[in-house]
Amino acid sequence: MKPFYRLRHALIAIVASTVLLNSAYAADALQMELTANKVTKNADGKVSYTSVRNAPAGTVIQYKANYTNTTNQNISDLAVTLPIPANMTFTGEVSPASAQASTDGKNYADMPLMRKVNGKLVKVPLSEYKALRWNIKWLPANKSADVALNTVVN
Structure with a gap:
Protein backbone atom coordinates (compact mmCIF):
# COMPACT_ATOMS: atom_id res chain seq x y z
CA MET A 1 0.00 0.00 0.00
CA LYS A 2 1.41 3.36 -1.01
CA PRO A 3 1.67 5.99 1.73
CA PHE A 4 -0.77 8.87 1.76
CA TYR A 5 0.55 12.39 1.53
CA ARG A 6 -1.02 14.71 4.05
CA LEU A 7 -2.16 17.74 2.13
CA ARG A 8 -2.45 19.76 5.31
CA HIS A 9 1.33 20.19 5.38
CA ALA A 10 1.30 21.28 1.76
CA LEU A 11 -1.47 23.77 2.50
CA ILE A 12 0.53 25.28 5.35
CA ALA A 13 3.42 25.84 2.96
CA ILE A 14 1.19 27.38 0.35
CA VAL A 15 -0.62 29.65 2.78
CA ALA A 16 2.77 31.23 3.28
CA SER A 17 2.55 32.32 -0.37
CA THR A 18 3.87 35.69 -1.33
CA VAL A 19 1.56 38.55 -2.20
CA LEU A 20 3.09 41.75 -3.49
CA LEU A 21 0.84 44.79 -3.35
CA ASN A 22 1.41 48.31 -4.52
CA SER A 23 2.88 49.97 -1.41
CA ALA A 24 -0.09 52.35 -1.23
CA TYR A 25 -2.31 49.50 -0.02
CA ALA A 26 -2.38 47.88 3.39
CA ALA A 27 -1.61 44.16 3.58
CA ASP A 28 -5.11 43.48 4.93
CA ALA A 29 -6.68 44.87 1.74
CA LEU A 30 -6.45 41.40 0.25
CA GLN A 31 -7.91 38.18 1.63
CA MET A 32 -6.81 34.79 0.34
CA GLU A 33 -8.73 31.52 0.54
CA LEU A 34 -6.86 28.37 -0.49
CA THR A 35 -8.43 25.03 -1.39
CA ALA A 36 -6.98 21.64 -2.34
CA ASN A 37 -9.10 19.42 -4.57
CA LYS A 38 -8.60 16.02 -6.14
CA VAL A 39 -8.92 16.28 -9.93
CA THR A 40 -10.84 13.44 -11.59
CA LYS A 41 -11.68 12.97 -15.27
CA ASN A 42 -14.52 10.64 -16.25
CA ALA A 43 -14.70 8.56 -19.45
CA ASP A 44 -16.24 11.50 -21.33
CA GLY A 45 -13.33 13.75 -20.35
CA LYS A 46 -15.42 15.82 -17.93
CA VAL A 47 -13.33 17.10 -15.03
CA SER A 48 -14.61 17.12 -11.45
CA TYR A 49 -13.05 18.46 -8.26
CA THR A 50 -13.43 16.91 -4.81
CA SER A 51 -12.13 18.36 -1.56
CA VAL A 52 -9.30 16.20 -0.21
CA ARG A 53 -7.06 16.04 2.88
CA ASN A 54 -4.98 12.94 2.17
CA ALA A 55 -4.05 11.42 -1.16
CA PRO A 56 -2.00 8.47 -2.39
CA ALA A 57 0.93 8.85 -4.78
CA GLY A 58 -0.19 9.58 -8.33
CA THR A 59 -3.24 11.63 -7.32
CA VAL A 60 -3.68 14.92 -9.18
CA ILE A 61 -4.39 17.79 -6.78
CA GLN A 62 -5.44 21.29 -7.77
CA TYR A 63 -4.46 24.13 -5.46
CA LYS A 64 -6.74 27.10 -6.02
CA ALA A 65 -6.26 30.48 -4.37
CA ASN A 66 -9.05 33.03 -4.36
CA TYR A 67 -7.85 36.59 -3.74
CA THR A 68 -10.50 39.13 -2.70
CA ASN A 69 -9.98 42.88 -2.66
CA THR A 70 -11.75 43.84 0.59
CA THR A 71 -11.41 47.58 0.06
CA ASN A 72 -13.49 50.18 -1.76
CA GLN A 73 -10.51 51.00 -3.98
CA ASN A 74 -9.18 49.15 -7.00
CA ILE A 75 -5.82 47.40 -6.67
CA SER A 76 -3.41 47.50 -9.59
CA ASP A 77 -0.23 45.58 -10.35
CA LEU A 78 -0.78 42.73 -7.92
CA ALA A 79 1.67 39.80 -7.98
CA VAL A 80 0.62 36.57 -6.27
CA THR A 81 2.87 33.56 -5.83
CA LEU A 82 2.06 29.96 -4.95
CA PRO A 83 4.88 27.57 -4.08
CA ILE A 84 4.67 24.00 -5.31
CA PRO A 85 4.59 21.85 -2.16
CA ALA A 86 7.33 19.38 -1.34
CA ASN A 87 6.41 15.83 -2.35
CA MET A 88 4.39 17.21 -5.26
CA THR A 89 5.27 17.70 -8.93
CA PHE A 90 3.74 20.44 -11.06
CA THR A 91 1.75 19.02 -14.02
CA GLY A 92 2.05 22.08 -16.26
CA GLU A 93 -1.65 22.93 -15.89
CA VAL A 94 -2.41 26.42 -14.58
CA SER A 95 -5.21 28.96 -14.55
CA PRO A 96 -4.93 31.60 -15.80
CA ALA A 97 -2.34 30.51 -18.36
CA SER A 98 -0.33 33.72 -17.87
CA ALA A 99 1.58 32.28 -14.89
CA GLN A 100 5.34 32.53 -14.73
CA ALA A 101 7.45 29.80 -13.15
CA SER A 102 10.56 29.58 -11.01
CA THR A 103 13.03 26.84 -10.11
CA ASP A 104 14.35 28.77 -7.10
CA GLY A 105 11.38 30.81 -5.86
CA LYS A 106 13.19 34.06 -6.69
CA ASN A 107 13.64 34.34 -10.45
CA TYR A 108 10.53 33.98 -12.63
CA GLU A 128 12.19 21.27 -11.10
CA TYR A 129 9.51 23.97 -10.90
CA LYS A 130 9.27 25.30 -7.31
CA ALA A 131 6.78 28.18 -7.52
CA LEU A 132 4.39 29.98 -9.85
CA ARG A 133 3.56 33.68 -10.01
CA TRP A 134 0.67 35.53 -11.59
CA ASN A 135 0.58 39.27 -12.27
CA ILE A 136 -2.93 40.59 -11.80
CA LYS A 137 -3.01 43.98 -13.52
CA TRP A 138 -6.33 45.11 -12.06
CA LEU A 139 -8.47 43.85 -9.16
CA PRO A 140 -11.57 46.01 -8.75
CA ALA A 141 -12.89 47.02 -5.33
CA ASN A 142 -14.75 44.21 -3.54
CA LYS A 143 -14.04 41.72 -6.37
CA SER A 144 -12.08 38.47 -6.51
CA ALA A 145 -9.54 36.76 -8.75
CA ASP A 146 -8.64 33.06 -8.80
CA VAL A 147 -5.36 31.38 -9.64
CA ALA A 148 -4.79 27.63 -9.71
CA LEU A 149 -2.13 25.04 -10.38
CA ASN A 150 -2.27 21.27 -10.67
CA THR A 151 0.22 18.92 -9.02
CA VAL A 152 0.73 15.18 -8.69
CA VAL A 153 1.49 13.54 -5.34
CA ASN A 154 4.92 11.88 -5.46
Whole structure:
Protein backbone atom coordinates (compact mmCIF):
# COMPACT_ATOMS: atom_id res chain seq x y z
CA MET A 1 0.00 0.00 0.00
CA LYS A 2 1.41 3.36 -1.01
CA PRO A 3 1.67 5.99 1.73
CA PHE A 4 -0.77 8.87 1.76
CA TYR A 5 0.55 12.39 1.53
CA ARG A 6 -1.02 14.71 4.05
CA LEU A 7 -2.16 17.74 2.13
CA ARG A 8 -2.45 19.76 5.31
CA HIS A 9 1.33 20.19 5.38
CA ALA A 10 1.30 21.28 1.76
CA LEU A 11 -1.47 23.77 2.50
CA ILE A 12 0.53 25.28 5.35
CA ALA A 13 3.42 25.84 2.96
CA ILE A 14 1.19 27.38 0.35
CA VAL A 15 -0.62 29.65 2.78
CA ALA A 16 2.77 31.23 3.28
CA SER A 17 2.55 32.32 -0.37
CA THR A 18 3.87 35.69 -1.33
CA VAL A 19 1.56 38.55 -2.20
CA LEU A 20 3.09 41.75 -3.49
CA LEU A 21 0.84 44.79 -3.35
CA ASN A 22 1.41 48.31 -4.52
CA SER A 23 2.88 49.97 -1.41
CA ALA A 24 -0.09 52.35 -1.23
CA TYR A 25 -2.31 49.50 -0.02
CA ALA A 26 -2.38 47.88 3.39
CA ALA A 27 -1.61 44.16 3.58
CA ASP A 28 -5.11 43.48 4.93
CA ALA A 29 -6.68 44.87 1.74
CA LEU A 30 -6.45 41.40 0.25
CA GLN A 31 -7.91 38.18 1.63
CA MET A 32 -6.81 34.79 0.34
CA GLU A 33 -8.73 31.52 0.54
CA LEU A 34 -6.86 28.37 -0.49
CA THR A 35 -8.43 25.03 -1.39
CA ALA A 36 -6.98 21.64 -2.34
CA ASN A 37 -9.10 19.42 -4.57
CA LYS A 38 -8.60 16.02 -6.14
CA VAL A 39 -8.92 16.28 -9.93
CA THR A 40 -10.84 13.44 -11.59
CA LYS A 41 -11.68 12.97 -15.27
CA ASN A 42 -14.52 10.64 -16.25
CA ALA A 43 -14.70 8.56 -19.45
CA ASP A 44 -16.24 11.50 -21.33
CA GLY A 45 -13.33 13.75 -20.35
CA LYS A 46 -15.42 15.82 -17.93
CA VAL A 47 -13.33 17.10 -15.03
CA SER A 48 -14.61 17.12 -11.45
CA TYR A 49 -13.05 18.46 -8.26
CA THR A 50 -13.43 16.91 -4.81
CA SER A 51 -12.13 18.36 -1.56
CA VAL A 52 -9.30 16.20 -0.21
CA ARG A 53 -7.06 16.04 2.88
CA ASN A 54 -4.98 12.94 2.17
CA ALA A 55 -4.05 11.42 -1.16
CA PRO A 56 -2.00 8.47 -2.39
CA ALA A 57 0.93 8.85 -4.78
CA GLY A 58 -0.19 9.58 -8.33
CA THR A 59 -3.24 11.63 -7.32
CA VAL A 60 -3.68 14.92 -9.18
CA ILE A 61 -4.39 17.79 -6.78
CA GLN A 62 -5.44 21.29 -7.77
CA TYR A 63 -4.46 24.13 -5.46
CA LYS A 64 -6.74 27.10 -6.02
CA ALA A 65 -6.26 30.48 -4.37
CA ASN A 66 -9.05 33.03 -4.36
CA TYR A 67 -7.85 36.59 -3.74
CA THR A 68 -10.50 39.13 -2.70
CA ASN A 69 -9.98 42.88 -2.66
CA THR A 70 -11.75 43.84 0.59
CA THR A 71 -11.41 47.58 0.06
CA ASN A 72 -13.49 50.18 -1.76
CA GLN A 73 -10.51 51.00 -3.98
CA ASN A 74 -9.18 49.15 -7.00
CA ILE A 75 -5.82 47.40 -6.67
CA SER A 76 -3.41 47.50 -9.59
CA ASP A 77 -0.23 45.58 -10.35
CA LEU A 78 -0.78 42.73 -7.92
CA ALA A 79 1.67 39.80 -7.98
CA VAL A 80 0.62 36.57 -6.27
CA THR A 81 2.87 33.56 -5.83
CA LEU A 82 2.06 29.96 -4.95
CA PRO A 83 4.88 27.57 -4.08
CA ILE A 84 4.67 24.00 -5.31
CA PRO A 85 4.59 21.85 -2.16
CA ALA A 86 7.33 19.38 -1.34
CA ASN A 87 6.41 15.83 -2.35
CA MET A 88 4.39 17.21 -5.26
CA THR A 89 5.27 17.70 -8.93
CA PHE A 90 3.74 20.44 -11.06
CA THR A 91 1.75 19.02 -14.02
CA GLY A 92 2.05 22.08 -16.26
CA GLU A 93 -1.65 22.93 -15.89
CA VAL A 94 -2.41 26.42 -14.58
CA SER A 95 -5.21 28.96 -14.55
CA PRO A 96 -4.93 31.60 -15.80
CA ALA A 97 -2.34 30.51 -18.36
CA SER A 98 -0.33 33.72 -17.87
CA ALA A 99 1.58 32.28 -14.89
CA GLN A 100 5.34 32.53 -14.73
CA ALA A 101 7.45 29.80 -13.15
CA SER A 102 10.56 29.58 -11.01
CA THR A 103 13.03 26.84 -10.11
CA ASP A 104 14.35 28.77 -7.10
CA GLY A 105 11.38 30.81 -5.86
CA LYS A 106 13.19 34.06 -6.69
CA ASN A 107 13.64 34.34 -10.45
CA TYR A 108 10.53 33.98 -12.63
CA ALA A 109 10.08 33.60 -16.38
CA ASP A 110 7.37 32.68 -18.86
CA MET A 111 6.61 28.99 -19.26
CA PRO A 112 7.93 26.70 -20.43
CA LEU A 113 11.18 27.43 -18.62
CA MET A 114 14.22 26.88 -20.83
CA ARG A 115 17.94 26.40 -20.26
CA LYS A 116 21.02 25.71 -22.35
CA VAL A 117 22.39 22.17 -22.40
CA ASN A 118 25.39 21.51 -24.64
CA GLY A 119 24.70 24.77 -26.47
CA LYS A 120 21.03 23.94 -27.18
CA LEU A 121 17.91 25.34 -25.51
CA VAL A 122 15.89 22.61 -23.78
CA LYS A 123 12.80 22.68 -21.58
CA VAL A 124 13.37 22.54 -17.83
CA PRO A 125 11.59 19.45 -16.44
CA LEU A 126 8.35 20.28 -14.60
CA SER A 127 9.72 18.40 -11.58
CA GLU A 128 12.19 21.27 -11.10
CA TYR A 129 9.51 23.97 -10.90
CA LYS A 130 9.27 25.30 -7.31
CA ALA A 131 6.78 28.18 -7.52
CA LEU A 132 4.39 29.98 -9.85
CA ARG A 133 3.56 33.68 -10.01
CA TRP A 134 0.67 35.53 -11.59
CA ASN A 135 0.58 39.27 -12.27
CA ILE A 136 -2.93 40.59 -11.80
CA LYS A 137 -3.01 43.98 -13.52
CA TRP A 138 -6.33 45.11 -12.06
CA LEU A 139 -8.47 43.85 -9.16
CA PRO A 140 -11.57 46.01 -8.75
CA ALA A 141 -12.89 47.02 -5.33
CA ASN A 142 -14.75 44.21 -3.54
CA LYS A 143 -14.04 41.72 -6.37
CA SER A 144 -12.08 38.47 -6.51
CA ALA A 145 -9.54 36.76 -8.75
CA ASP A 146 -8.64 33.06 -8.80
CA VAL A 147 -5.36 31.38 -9.64
CA ALA A 148 -4.79 27.63 -9.71
CA LEU A 149 -2.13 25.04 -10.38
CA ASN A 150 -2.27 21.27 -10.67
CA THR A 151 0.22 18.92 -9.02
CA VAL A 152 0.73 15.18 -8.69
CA VAL A 153 1.49 13.54 -5.34
CA ASN A 154 4.92 11.88 -5.46
